[in-house]
Amino acid sequence: MISDRAGQYLVEIAKKTIEHYIETKETLEIPEDHPIELDEKLGVFVTLNKNNALRGCIGYAEPIEPAIKATIEVAIAAAFNDPRFSAVTKDEFPILDLEVTVLTKPEMIIVAHPDQYFEEIEIGEDGLIIQKGYSRGLLLPQVATENAFTIEEFLEHTCMKAGISADSWMDESCDVYKFQGQIFK
Template identity: 80%
Template sequence: MISENGGKYLVKLAKEAIKEYLETGEKITKGEDYPIELDEKLGVFVTLNKNNDLRGCIGYAEPIMSAIEATIDVAIAAAVNDPRFPQVSLDEFESIDLEVTVLTKPEMIIVAHYNQYFDEIEIGEDGLIIQKGYSRGLLLPQVATENRFNVEDFLEHTCMKAGISADSWMDESCDVYKFQGQIFK
Protein backbone atom coordinates (compact mmCIF):
# COMPACT_ATOMS: atom_id res chain seq x y z
CA MET A 1 0.00 0.00 0.00
CA ILE A 2 1.05 3.64 0.05
CA SER A 3 2.35 6.00 2.71
CA GLU A 4 0.32 8.66 4.54
CA ASN A 5 2.29 11.27 2.61
CA GLY A 6 1.36 9.61 -0.69
CA GLY A 7 -2.31 9.47 0.32
CA LYS A 8 -2.39 13.16 1.31
CA TYR A 9 -0.80 14.00 -2.03
CA LEU A 10 -3.54 12.08 -3.87
CA VAL A 11 -6.31 13.94 -1.99
CA LYS A 12 -4.72 17.29 -2.86
CA LEU A 13 -4.24 16.17 -6.48
CA ALA A 14 -7.86 15.02 -6.76
CA LYS A 15 -9.09 18.43 -5.55
CA GLU A 16 -6.80 20.25 -7.98
CA ALA A 17 -7.91 18.01 -10.87
CA ILE A 18 -11.60 18.64 -10.23
CA LYS A 19 -11.19 22.39 -9.74
CA GLU A 20 -9.12 22.80 -12.90
CA TYR A 21 -11.58 20.74 -14.92
CA LEU A 22 -14.60 22.68 -13.63
CA GLU A 23 -12.87 26.01 -14.34
CA THR A 24 -11.32 25.27 -17.75
CA GLY A 25 -12.57 21.91 -19.01
CA GLU A 26 -8.94 20.77 -19.11
CA LYS A 27 -7.38 17.73 -17.46
CA ILE A 28 -4.29 18.44 -15.37
CA THR A 29 -1.11 16.46 -15.86
CA LYS A 30 1.00 15.03 -13.09
CA GLY A 31 3.68 17.38 -11.89
CA GLU A 32 7.30 16.51 -11.41
CA ASP A 33 7.52 16.71 -7.63
CA TYR A 34 5.38 13.88 -6.27
CA PRO A 35 5.98 10.76 -4.17
CA ILE A 36 7.55 8.22 -6.54
CA GLU A 37 5.46 5.42 -4.97
CA LEU A 38 2.45 6.88 -6.83
CA ASP A 39 3.87 5.58 -10.11
CA GLU A 40 2.74 2.09 -9.00
CA LYS A 41 -0.32 0.74 -10.79
CA LEU A 42 -3.13 0.61 -8.22
CA GLY A 43 -6.90 0.61 -8.17
CA VAL A 44 -8.25 4.00 -7.04
CA PHE A 45 -11.69 5.41 -6.21
CA VAL A 46 -12.60 9.01 -5.52
CA THR A 47 -15.72 9.61 -3.44
CA LEU A 48 -17.43 12.99 -3.15
CA ASN A 49 -19.77 13.75 -0.24
CA LYS A 50 -21.90 16.79 0.42
CA ASN A 51 -23.49 17.23 3.86
CA ASN A 52 -22.52 13.60 4.61
CA ASP A 53 -24.46 12.36 1.57
CA LEU A 54 -22.90 10.68 -1.44
CA ARG A 55 -22.42 13.18 -4.29
CA GLY A 56 -20.29 11.08 -6.65
CA CYS A 57 -18.05 8.03 -6.66
CA ILE A 58 -16.06 6.65 -9.58
CA GLY A 59 -12.97 4.48 -9.70
CA TYR A 60 -10.86 1.76 -11.19
CA ALA A 61 -11.09 -1.53 -9.29
CA GLU A 62 -8.15 -3.01 -11.16
CA PRO A 63 -4.61 -1.61 -11.22
CA ILE A 64 -4.70 -0.49 -14.86
CA MET A 65 -2.61 2.69 -14.54
CA SER A 66 -0.43 4.50 -12.05
CA ALA A 67 -2.13 5.69 -8.87
CA ILE A 68 -1.39 9.29 -9.78
CA GLU A 69 -2.91 9.04 -13.28
CA ALA A 70 -5.88 7.01 -12.02
CA THR A 71 -6.60 9.61 -9.33
CA ILE A 72 -6.72 12.45 -11.86
CA ASP A 73 -9.08 10.46 -14.12
CA VAL A 74 -11.49 9.24 -11.48
CA ALA A 75 -11.59 12.53 -9.55
CA ILE A 76 -12.84 14.31 -12.65
CA ALA A 77 -15.23 11.46 -13.47
CA ALA A 78 -16.69 11.47 -9.93
CA ALA A 79 -17.44 15.19 -10.29
CA VAL A 80 -18.84 15.22 -13.81
CA ASN A 81 -19.62 11.68 -15.03
CA ASP A 82 -21.32 9.77 -12.20
CA PRO A 83 -24.66 8.93 -13.87
CA ARG A 84 -26.47 9.02 -10.52
CA PHE A 85 -25.87 12.75 -10.04
CA PRO A 86 -25.78 16.01 -11.97
CA GLN A 87 -22.33 17.47 -12.63
CA VAL A 88 -20.78 19.24 -9.65
CA SER A 89 -20.80 23.02 -10.16
CA LEU A 90 -17.80 25.20 -9.38
CA ASP A 91 -19.77 26.99 -6.63
CA GLU A 92 -20.83 23.68 -5.10
CA PHE A 93 -17.28 22.30 -5.23
CA GLU A 94 -16.21 24.31 -2.17
CA SER A 95 -18.76 22.44 0.00
CA ILE A 96 -17.73 18.95 -1.18
CA ASP A 97 -15.75 16.58 1.05
CA LEU A 98 -13.45 14.30 -0.89
CA GLU A 99 -11.84 10.97 -0.12
CA VAL A 100 -9.45 8.82 -2.12
CA THR A 101 -9.48 5.06 -1.60
CA VAL A 102 -6.45 3.14 -2.87
CA LEU A 103 -7.21 -0.55 -3.47
CA THR A 104 -5.30 -3.77 -3.28
CA LYS A 105 -5.67 -6.12 -6.25
CA PRO A 106 -9.02 -7.97 -6.02
CA GLU A 107 -8.73 -11.67 -5.11
CA MET A 108 -11.40 -14.23 -5.92
CA ILE A 109 -12.80 -15.91 -2.83
CA ILE A 110 -12.84 -19.66 -3.47
CA VAL A 111 -15.44 -21.56 -1.45
CA ALA A 112 -16.92 -25.05 -1.60
CA HIS A 113 -20.23 -23.80 -0.17
CA TYR A 114 -21.61 -20.26 -0.06
CA ASN A 115 -21.80 -20.36 3.76
CA GLN A 116 -18.00 -20.15 3.77
CA TYR A 117 -18.20 -16.49 2.64
CA PHE A 118 -19.14 -15.62 6.23
CA ASP A 119 -15.66 -16.75 7.35
CA GLU A 120 -13.81 -15.18 4.42
CA ILE A 121 -15.20 -11.60 4.45
CA GLU A 122 -14.30 -9.15 7.20
CA ILE A 123 -16.58 -6.14 7.61
CA GLY A 124 -14.61 -2.92 7.84
CA GLU A 125 -11.57 -4.48 6.13
CA ASP A 126 -12.81 -5.97 2.87
CA GLY A 127 -14.53 -4.44 -0.11
CA LEU A 128 -16.45 -6.68 -2.50
CA ILE A 129 -16.83 -7.22 -6.21
CA ILE A 130 -19.51 -9.60 -7.39
CA GLN A 131 -19.66 -10.72 -11.00
CA LYS A 132 -22.22 -12.88 -12.76
CA GLY A 133 -21.98 -13.03 -16.51
CA TYR A 134 -21.58 -9.47 -17.77
CA SER A 135 -23.01 -7.95 -14.58
CA ARG A 136 -20.55 -6.61 -12.03
CA GLY A 137 -20.97 -4.62 -8.83
CA LEU A 138 -18.44 -3.16 -6.43
CA LEU A 139 -18.79 -1.76 -2.92
CA LEU A 140 -15.85 -0.20 -1.09
CA PRO A 141 -14.95 -1.45 2.42
CA GLN A 142 -16.33 1.67 4.09
CA VAL A 143 -19.81 1.11 2.61
CA ALA A 144 -20.42 -1.88 4.90
CA THR A 145 -19.27 0.02 7.97
CA GLU A 146 -21.17 3.23 7.15
CA ASN A 147 -24.40 1.29 6.56
CA ARG A 148 -23.90 -1.16 9.45
CA PHE A 149 -24.05 -4.15 7.10
CA ASN A 150 -23.33 -7.67 8.26
CA VAL A 151 -21.65 -10.01 5.76
CA GLU A 152 -24.95 -11.18 4.25
CA ASP A 153 -26.20 -7.59 3.83
CA PHE A 154 -22.89 -6.65 2.21
CA LEU A 155 -23.10 -9.56 -0.25
CA GLU A 156 -26.73 -8.75 -1.08
CA HIS A 157 -26.11 -5.05 -1.63
CA THR A 158 -23.12 -5.78 -3.85
CA CYS A 159 -25.34 -8.07 -5.94
CA MET A 160 -27.95 -5.31 -6.21
CA LYS A 161 -25.23 -2.86 -7.27
CA ALA A 162 -24.43 -5.34 -10.06
CA GLY A 163 -28.08 -5.31 -11.11
CA ILE A 164 -28.63 -8.96 -10.22
CA SER A 165 -30.90 -10.53 -7.61
CA ALA A 166 -29.79 -10.02 -4.02
CA ASP A 167 -29.29 -13.75 -3.42
CA SER A 168 -27.10 -14.30 -6.51
CA TRP A 169 -24.01 -14.58 -4.30
CA MET A 170 -25.25 -18.08 -3.36
CA ASP A 171 -25.16 -19.17 -7.00
CA GLU A 172 -22.11 -21.14 -8.18
CA SER A 173 -22.05 -19.10 -11.42
CA CYS A 174 -21.40 -15.94 -9.40
CA ASP A 175 -17.81 -14.90 -8.66
CA VAL A 176 -17.07 -13.02 -5.43
CA TYR A 177 -13.85 -11.05 -5.01
CA LYS A 178 -12.52 -9.15 -2.03
CA PHE A 179 -10.01 -6.36 -1.75
CA GLN A 180 -8.81 -3.93 0.87
CA GLY A 181 -8.61 -0.18 0.68
CA GLN A 182 -6.64 2.64 2.24
CA ILE A 183 -8.87 5.67 2.74
CA PHE A 184 -7.44 9.17 2.65
CA LYS A 185 -9.50 12.30 3.36
Protein backbone atom coordinates in the same frame (compact mmCIF):
# COMPACT_ATOMS: atom_id res chain seq x y z
CA MET B 1 0.29 -0.06 0.20
CA ILE B 2 1.25 3.64 0.10
CA SER B 3 2.48 6.10 2.74
CA ASP B 4 0.14 8.53 4.49
CA ARG B 5 2.07 11.38 2.83
CA ALA B 6 1.39 9.94 -0.63
CA GLY B 7 -2.27 9.33 0.25
CA GLN B 8 -2.74 12.93 1.36
CA TYR B 9 -1.03 14.03 -1.83
CA LEU B 10 -3.65 12.08 -3.82
CA VAL B 11 -6.47 13.86 -1.95
CA GLU B 12 -4.91 17.23 -2.82
CA ILE B 13 -4.43 16.19 -6.46
CA ALA B 14 -8.08 15.06 -6.67
CA LYS B 15 -9.19 18.49 -5.37
CA LYS B 16 -6.86 20.37 -7.74
CA THR B 17 -8.00 18.20 -10.65
CA ILE B 18 -11.69 18.95 -10.09
CA GLU B 19 -11.06 22.65 -9.51
CA HIS B 20 -8.88 22.85 -12.65
CA TYR B 21 -11.53 21.02 -14.71
CA ILE B 22 -14.28 23.37 -13.48
CA GLU B 23 -12.20 26.36 -14.55
CA THR B 24 -10.72 25.09 -17.83
CA LYS B 25 -12.56 21.90 -18.90
CA GLU B 26 -9.08 20.37 -19.24
CA THR B 27 -7.39 17.51 -17.46
CA LEU B 28 -4.70 18.46 -14.95
CA GLU B 29 -1.18 17.47 -16.00
CA ILE B 30 0.59 14.99 -13.74
CA PRO B 31 2.87 17.08 -11.50
CA GLU B 32 6.53 16.22 -12.02
CA ASP B 33 7.22 16.48 -8.28
CA HIS B 34 4.70 13.81 -7.23
CA PRO B 35 5.85 11.09 -4.80
CA ILE B 36 7.58 8.34 -6.81
CA GLU B 37 5.53 5.62 -5.09
CA LEU B 38 2.47 6.94 -6.94
CA ASP B 39 3.93 5.66 -10.20
CA GLU B 40 2.90 2.15 -9.08
CA LYS B 41 -0.22 0.81 -10.78
CA LEU B 42 -2.98 0.63 -8.16
CA GLY B 43 -6.76 0.55 -8.07
CA VAL B 44 -8.11 3.95 -7.00
CA PHE B 45 -11.56 5.37 -6.21
CA VAL B 46 -12.50 8.99 -5.62
CA THR B 47 -15.61 9.59 -3.53
CA LEU B 48 -17.35 12.95 -3.22
CA ASN B 49 -19.71 13.66 -0.33
CA LYS B 50 -21.96 16.67 0.20
CA ASN B 51 -23.52 17.18 3.63
CA ASN B 52 -22.57 13.59 4.54
CA ALA B 53 -24.41 12.20 1.51
CA LEU B 54 -22.85 10.58 -1.55
CA ARG B 55 -22.33 13.06 -4.41
CA GLY B 56 -20.20 10.95 -6.75
CA CYS B 57 -17.96 7.91 -6.69
CA ILE B 58 -15.98 6.42 -9.57
CA GLY B 59 -12.81 4.40 -9.70
CA TYR B 60 -10.68 1.64 -11.09
CA ALA B 61 -10.96 -1.65 -9.21
CA GLU B 62 -7.97 -3.09 -11.03
CA PRO B 63 -4.44 -1.67 -11.06
CA ILE B 64 -4.49 -0.51 -14.70
CA GLU B 65 -2.87 2.92 -14.33
CA PRO B 66 -0.23 4.50 -12.09
CA ALA B 67 -1.99 5.72 -8.92
CA ILE B 68 -1.29 9.38 -9.73
CA LYS B 69 -2.81 9.13 -13.23
CA ALA B 70 -5.73 6.98 -12.03
CA THR B 71 -6.58 9.55 -9.34
CA ILE B 72 -6.69 12.41 -11.84
CA GLU B 73 -8.89 10.39 -14.23
CA VAL B 74 -11.36 9.13 -11.64
CA ALA B 75 -11.59 12.50 -9.86
CA ILE B 76 -12.94 13.99 -13.09
CA ALA B 77 -15.23 10.99 -13.60
CA ALA B 78 -16.60 11.14 -10.04
CA ALA B 79 -17.28 14.88 -10.27
CA PHE B 80 -18.62 15.11 -13.80
CA ASN B 81 -19.51 11.68 -15.18
CA ASP B 82 -21.14 9.64 -12.40
CA PRO B 83 -24.46 8.77 -14.07
CA ARG B 84 -26.27 8.93 -10.72
CA PHE B 85 -25.60 12.66 -10.30
CA SER B 86 -25.42 15.92 -12.22
CA ALA B 87 -21.99 17.46 -12.79
CA VAL B 88 -20.40 19.24 -9.83
CA THR B 89 -20.83 23.00 -10.05
CA LYS B 90 -18.34 25.74 -9.20
CA ASP B 91 -20.61 26.91 -6.35
CA GLU B 92 -20.90 23.54 -4.65
CA PHE B 93 -17.27 22.46 -5.07
CA PRO B 94 -16.02 24.25 -1.89
CA ILE B 95 -18.47 22.34 0.34
CA LEU B 96 -17.63 18.87 -0.99
CA ASP B 97 -15.65 16.38 1.07
CA LEU B 98 -13.23 14.28 -0.98
CA GLU B 99 -12.01 10.82 -0.18
CA VAL B 100 -9.45 8.75 -2.10
CA THR B 101 -9.40 4.99 -1.58
CA VAL B 102 -6.36 3.07 -2.82
CA LEU B 103 -7.11 -0.62 -3.40
CA THR B 104 -5.23 -3.87 -3.21
CA LYS B 105 -5.59 -6.19 -6.19
CA PRO B 106 -8.95 -8.03 -5.95
CA GLU B 107 -8.67 -11.73 -5.14
CA MET B 108 -11.36 -14.27 -5.88
CA ILE B 109 -12.81 -15.96 -2.81
CA ILE B 110 -12.89 -19.70 -3.50
CA VAL B 111 -15.52 -21.57 -1.48
CA ALA B 112 -17.07 -25.02 -1.68
CA HIS B 113 -20.36 -23.68 -0.27
CA PRO B 114 -21.74 -20.10 -0.08
CA ASP B 115 -21.89 -20.28 3.74
CA GLN B 116 -18.08 -20.15 3.72
CA TYR B 117 -18.17 -16.53 2.58
CA PHE B 118 -19.05 -15.63 6.18
CA GLU B 119 -15.63 -16.93 7.27
CA GLU B 120 -13.75 -15.21 4.43
CA ILE B 121 -15.14 -11.65 4.53
CA GLU B 122 -14.34 -9.15 7.27
CA ILE B 123 -16.60 -6.12 7.64
CA GLY B 124 -14.58 -2.91 7.84
CA GLU B 125 -11.55 -4.53 6.19
CA ASP B 126 -12.78 -6.00 2.92
CA GLY B 127 -14.49 -4.46 -0.07
CA LEU B 128 -16.41 -6.71 -2.45
CA ILE B 129 -16.78 -7.24 -6.16
CA ILE B 130 -19.47 -9.61 -7.37
CA GLN B 131 -19.61 -10.69 -10.98
CA LYS B 132 -22.16 -12.83 -12.78
CA GLY B 133 -21.81 -12.95 -16.54
CA TYR B 134 -21.39 -9.37 -17.74
CA SER B 135 -22.89 -7.89 -14.58
CA ARG B 136 -20.43 -6.57 -12.02
CA GLY B 137 -20.89 -4.61 -8.81
CA LEU B 138 -18.36 -3.17 -6.40
CA LEU B 139 -18.72 -1.77 -2.89
CA LEU B 140 -15.78 -0.22 -1.06
CA PRO B 141 -14.90 -1.48 2.45
CA GLN B 142 -16.26 1.65 4.13
CA VAL B 143 -19.75 1.11 2.66
CA ALA B 144 -20.38 -1.88 4.94
CA THR B 145 -19.31 0.01 8.06
CA GLU B 146 -21.12 3.24 7.17
CA ASN B 147 -24.36 1.29 6.68
CA ALA B 148 -23.83 -1.19 9.56
CA PHE B 149 -24.18 -4.12 7.13
CA THR B 150 -23.86 -7.71 8.18
CA ILE B 151 -21.77 -9.87 5.85
CA GLU B 152 -24.94 -11.19 4.24
CA GLU B 153 -26.29 -7.66 3.68
CA PHE B 154 -22.93 -6.62 2.23
CA LEU B 155 -23.09 -9.52 -0.24
CA GLU B 156 -26.71 -8.70 -1.10
CA HIS B 157 -26.06 -4.99 -1.67
CA THR B 158 -23.04 -5.76 -3.85
CA CYS B 159 -25.26 -8.03 -5.96
CA MET B 160 -27.88 -5.28 -6.25
CA LYS B 161 -25.13 -2.82 -7.30
CA ALA B 162 -24.34 -5.31 -10.10
CA GLY B 163 -27.99 -5.22 -11.15
CA ILE B 164 -28.59 -8.87 -10.24
CA SER B 165 -30.87 -10.38 -7.62
CA ALA B 166 -29.76 -9.91 -4.02
CA ASP B 167 -29.28 -13.63 -3.44
CA SER B 168 -27.11 -14.19 -6.52
CA TRP B 169 -24.01 -14.51 -4.32
CA MET B 170 -25.29 -18.00 -3.42
CA ASP B 171 -25.25 -19.04 -7.09
CA GLU B 172 -22.15 -20.99 -8.14
CA SER B 173 -22.04 -19.05 -11.45
CA CYS B 174 -21.38 -15.89 -9.44
CA ASP B 175 -17.77 -14.89 -8.67
CA VAL B 176 -17.04 -13.05 -5.43
CA TYR B 177 -13.81 -11.09 -4.97
CA LYS B 178 -12.49 -9.22 -1.98
CA PHE B 179 -9.96 -6.42 -1.70
CA GLN B 180 -8.76 -4.00 0.93
CA GLY B 181 -8.54 -0.24 0.73
CA GLN B 182 -6.55 2.56 2.27
CA ILE B 183 -8.84 5.54 2.81
CA PHE B 184 -7.50 9.09 2.71
CA LYS B 185 -9.62 12.17 3.44
